[in-house]
Amino acid sequence: MTDIHAYDAPASGAAPEAGFGDYVALLKPRVMSLVVFTAFVGLFVAPVRVDPFIGFCAVLFIALGGGASGALNMWYDADIDAVMHRTRKRPIPAGRLAPGDALAVGLFLSGLAVVMLGLAANWFAAAFLAFTIFFYAVVYTMWLKRSTPQNIVIGGAAGAFPPMIGWACATGGVSIESLLMFALVFFWTPPHFWALALFMKEDYHNAGVPMLTVTHGRHATRRHIFVYTMVLAAFALALGLTSIGGPLYLAVAVVLNALFIHGGWTILRRTEDQAVADGYRAEKSFFKLSLVYLFAHFAALLVQAMAGAW
Known part of the structure; x- marks a missing residue:
């Protein structure tokens, strides 16, 4: 495993002046889009109405917090990012942005x-x-990610907090509904990332990140994915029985979770030889489905709330 340390820029000279796009990339816009959407849904479906301008500001500042977490993560993980194929073109390892600047922005x-x-x-x-920012930047990035195969399980809580924060913006507290929205994201995160890790194992191995595929192998990872899809389905359906659920959400949840469980079962039954032979086609399909899965659940909550208002 690699030693934990902040990334040192190449000694060939100072980092070139960064462009606007580099600072945007530093905030992990794709991750931020998920933060924004789930936080907005959490705020919108809450039983307390919020002034639209205040609601807009709240979601904006939650997004900024999510971006700050991304910047701090990129600052600390630049040594890992420089090794991994899918992250080596990020602003810091590519030399377009100095680590100190990223830390200051974060x-x-x-x-x-x-x-x-x-x-x-x-x-x-x-x-x-x-x-949430502390949990992602310190607990997950600086500790869990480099020390345990449970990194993405426990650390996934950071990505599950935004809908609870949106709900808290409206109500000032926590409820069973917000806890179940948290659970939906929390239990979705491991199978989502483990599916990615199945066909990106070498990246994590080369970077010294103790992802489950590295520490326990792909077969154990397949079992974990299936177990988590089953647990996830229970929480997803339970959310439909609360005050923010309803027939529309439940219909979407039943279809999506049937597809997700089927995908998890398909991955479980596959051997490594089969996966290599077809280029991890089922694993990649499951990963793509996981992206649709989470968005569609929160979109269904949003539409259900709008239908109720009408």
Whole structure:
């Protein structure tokens, strides 16, 4: 396993001046889009109505907090990113952005996001956002990611908090509905990333990241994926029985979870020889399905709430 240390820029000279796109990439916009969407749904489906402008500001500051987490993650993980094929073109390992600049951006946006969310919504939601940033940047990035194959399981909580923060912006608290939205993202995260790890194992191995595929092998990872799809389905369907669920959401959840369980079962039954022979086609299909799965569940919650309002 690689030693934990901040990334040192190449000694050939100072990093060139970064462009606007590099700073955008630093905030992990694809991850931020998931944060924004789930936080917005959490806020919108809450039983307390929020002024549209305040709601917009709340989601904006949650997004900034998510971007700050991404910047801090890229600062600390630059040594890993430089080794992995899918991340080596990120701004820091590619030499377009100095590590110190990334750290400064992450810290500044963290403070700005937390303070402004407290002023725009409430201080409970702001404290929740501060804890989420800390959990992702310190607990997951600096500790779990490099020390345990449970990294993505426990660390996945950071990505599951945004809908709870959105709900807290509206209500000032936590409820069974927000906890089940958390559970939906939390139990989705391991099979999503483990499916990726099945066909990207060498990346994690070369970087010294103790992903489950590296420490326990692909066969054990396949078993874990199937177990988590079953647990995930239970929480996804349970969410449909709460005040924010309904027939439309339940219909979507039944179809998607049937497809997801089938995909998990297909992966479980495959041998490594079969996967290599077809280029991990089933694993890649499952990974793509997982992206649709989460978006569609939260979209169904949103449409269900809009239908209820009408």
